[in-house]
Structures are given as C-alpha cells and as structure tokens.
Amino acid sequence: IYLKRYKAYLAAGDNENALKYFEKYSALKDSLQADKSYYNIDNFLTKKELAEKEKTIQSLQTEKEVIVQQNKQKEVKIKKLIQDKKQLDNRLDEIKKKVKLTSQELEILRKNKKIKELQLAKQRTILIAIIVISGMILILLFVILNRYRMKKKISEKLEEKNKELQKAYKQLDHLARTDPLTNLSNRRDMLEKLEYEKHRSRRSKVPFVLIMADIDDFKYINDNYGHDAGDYVLVKLSNLMRNIIRKQDIIARWGGEEFLLFLPETDIFGGKILAEKIRKHIGNTKFEFKGKKIPVSVTFGVSEYNNKLSLDECITKADKALYEGKRKGKNCVILGV
Incomplete structure (x- = not known):
C-alpha cells in the first residue's frame, strides 16, 4: 500500500507526500528484513524494479536533502525577512515619529509664523498710530507755537503799548506835578x-x-x-x-x-x-x-x-x-x- 501511494504521489508530482510514504515503506521494509520476511516481499519485485526503486529512493533522499536544505535556506531567508520586516517596522515607526514631530514642528512653525504676522501687524498698527499721533502732536505743537508767537507778538505789542502808556502817564503825572517853566514841583x-x-x-x-x-x-x-x-x-x-x-x-x-x-x-x-x-x-x-x-x-x-x-x-x-x-x-x- 505504501509503495502504491508512493508511486501515485510521485506520478502526481507531489514529492513531499511521495517522500512521506516512501519513508513508511522503507521503515516497513526494514522491519520485514528483521523478520526475514524481506525475501518474501522482494519475491514480488523483479531485480530491475528493485534497482529502480533503490535509485528512486536515493533520488528522493537527495531531493529530500535538497528540500531540507532549501527549507533551511527559506527559514534563514524568512528569519532575515522577519528581521528586515522588524527593522523596516522600527524604521517606519521612527519615520512616523519623525513625521509626527515634523508635523508638530510644522504646526509650531505655522503658529509661530502666525504669531509673527500678528506681531508684525500689531507693530505696523502701532507704528501707524505713532506716526499719526506724532503728526497730530506736530500739528498741535505748530498750532501752539503759532499761537504762542501770535500771543508773544500781541504781548510784546501790549507791553510796548503799556510802556508807552506808562511813559505817557509818567509824563502826564510829571506835567501834573511839575511847573512847566521852572521844572520845579508845583x-x-x-x-x-x-x-x-x-x-x-x-x-x-x-x-x-x-x-x-x-x-x-x-x-x-x-x-x-x-x-x-x-x-x-x-x-x-x-x-x-x-x-x-x-x-x-x-x-x-x-x-x-x-x-x-x-x-x-x-x-x-x-x-x-x-x-x-x-x-x-x-x-x-x-x-x-x-x-x-x-x-x-x-x-x-x-x-x-x-x-x-x-x-x-x-x-x-x-x-x-x-x-x-x-x-x-x-x-x-x-x-x-
């Protein structure tokens, strides 16, 4: 039965199952040889068939070794891929963190930019206000200075007139108190x-x-x-x-x-x-x-x-x-x- 299944899987190209039943067949054969039943079984097989079977067995063992070697290589590759995947995941996490940090930094930069823009706008407003106030102060100072000059001129004229009036009063008082001929007191x-x-x-x-x-x-x-x-x-x-x-x-x-x-x-x-x-x-x-x-x-x-x-x-x-x-x-x- 093991041998038939072996052949059937081998014909189907299923080397893994063929190898499994061949191993069972080999184990059964070894046990039969121990029981001296081997020759009875082999009597059913021709020598040619037996040689082919042994060749097939060797081929299967070789293939098994190759498959085992390939599986080991695959495991190594899988482990490497897993490691690479872990490294990539770690790197991806780092990148995500960096991206997150970059996003935060960008947000901070945007906020800082907005703050700077607001500060600049505020400074412009303050500067405009200062310019306007300075202009108003200058105008006010000009008006005050002009009024001061006018007031000063008026004051000087009034003072001059007052001096003239005082002089006239003194002259009148002098005339009122002085004899015009002798210039003595009257x-x-x-x-x-x-x-x-x-x-x-x-x-x-x-x-x-x-x-x-x-x-x-x-x-x-x-x-x-x-x-x-x-x-x-x-x-x-x-x-x-x-x-x-x-x-x-x-x-x-x-x-x-x-x-x-x-x-x-x-x-x-x-x-x-x-x-x-x-x-x-x-x-x-x-x-x-x-x-x-x-x-x-x-x-x-x-x-x-x-x-x-x-x-x-x-x-x-x-x-x-x-x-x-x-x-x-x-x-x-x-x-x-």
Whole structure:
C-alpha cells in the first residue's frame, strides 16, 4: 500500500507526500528484513524494479536533502525577512515619529509664523498710530507755537503799548506835578509830599522847616524888561536855589513869583541859615537878559512845623513872616514865631 501511494504521489508530482510514504515503506521494509520476511516481499519485485526503486529512493533522499536544505535556506531567508520586516517596522515607526514631530514642528512653525504676522501687524498698527499721533502732536505743537508767537507778538505789542502808556502817564503825572517853566514841583505836588512828611514828622517827633520865598518887585521886572525877562529870572533863580539846597530838600513854585522850600529834619535856625545863604548868593549873582542887567532880590519867611501846629498853620506862619519882611524893606529873612 505504501509503495502504491508512493508511486501515485510521485506520478502526481507531489514529492513531499511521495517522500512521506516512501519513508513508511522503507521503515516497513526494514522491519520485514528483521523478520526475514524481506525475501518474501522482494519475491514480488523483479531485480530491475528493485534497482529502480533503490535509485528512486536515493533520488528522493537527495531531493529530500535538497528540500531540507532549501527549507533551511527559506527559514534563514524568512528569519532575515522577519528581521528586515522588524527593522523596516522600527524604521517606519521612527519615520512616523519623525513625521509626527515634523508635523508638530510644522504646526509650531505655522503658529509661530502666525504669531509673527500678528506681531508684525500689531507693530505696523502701532507704528501707524505713532506716526499719526506724532503728526497730530506736530500739528498741535505748530498750532501752539503759532499761537504762542501770535500771543508773544500781541504781548510784546501790549507791553510796548503799556510802556508807552506808562511813559505817557509818567509824563502826564510829571506835567501834573511839575511847573512847566521852572521844572520845579508845583503846588499840588508839594502839598502831597508835605502831607506825607507831616505824618512822618509826627511819628519820629522830628521837626521840619518851610521857607516861603518871594521875588521882590517882580511886577516891575515884567513891566520894564518884559515877560520873557521875567521868565528868565524865574528859571535862573529856580536853578540857583536847586543847586544850593540839599538832595533831600524840596523846592516848589508856589505860584507866580513865590517859591516854597521844604527842609526835612531841620529846625527853624537851620532854616534861617539856609535862607540867608540863598539870599546872599542871589545878591552876588548877575542877572542879565538881552544885554540888560536886571536887579533881583528875594525875601524869605521861615516857619518850623511841630505837633502843636497844623500844616496850613505852618504855611500861613511862613507866609506872614514873608510879608513882614516885605514891610521891613524886602531882601531879608524873617522867622515866623
């Protein structure tokens, strides 16, 4: 049976099953030889057939060895393929990881790019805002500067006008307080200064002196030498007295040919000394107008202000002393007692 199946598989080309049944046949044969039944079996086969069978068996063994060798080679190849497959799988995993990392990196790069774009957009917006704000600031500064310049110009003009007004006020005040002919203080200015000095004298309890001076026969000078000559006498006499008195003393044209001198911190005897000094200096001065000599003399009345008298009383006292001097012959100094 084994031999028939062997032949059938061999004819069919199924070497693997043919080899399997041949091995069974060989095992059976060996067992029969041991039982001395071999010869009985072989009696059924011719020698030629037996030789062919042995040749076939050798061929099958050779093929078996070849198949075994091939199987080993296949196993080696399979193992190698498995190893290669593992390596490829590992490499594929690595590649996948790398691809995954690359994808993440790309995503990060995209996000970074987007962030940079947003930052750039923000910077552009900020830059535009800065430019716009800077432009507005420049415009505002220009407007402010322009207004400042205009205001400065207006202020300078106003200041100039104020200076002119102050100058004009000073000139008006000077004119209001100054005699235009002699450039001395006038009656109004002297009264204001005396009012201030009156309070100061009361506080300090220090007296001051008033001297009333009047040009003798001034009407005669105007009538005989002319009013221009009279004006000349008034101006020259004013300058003469101004050069003799102290810096703190004040002289005013009281009216017409009358003058009032104010001597602060001076008693009546000091006033008399100054009045005599002025009188003598006038007597030694030459008055000449248009080649004509003009006789000029002055009479003086001196009074001292103290807390017992009012300012008007003190002025009246000096005036009375002046007219007493006129009655006594003029060109003298009389004390108001």
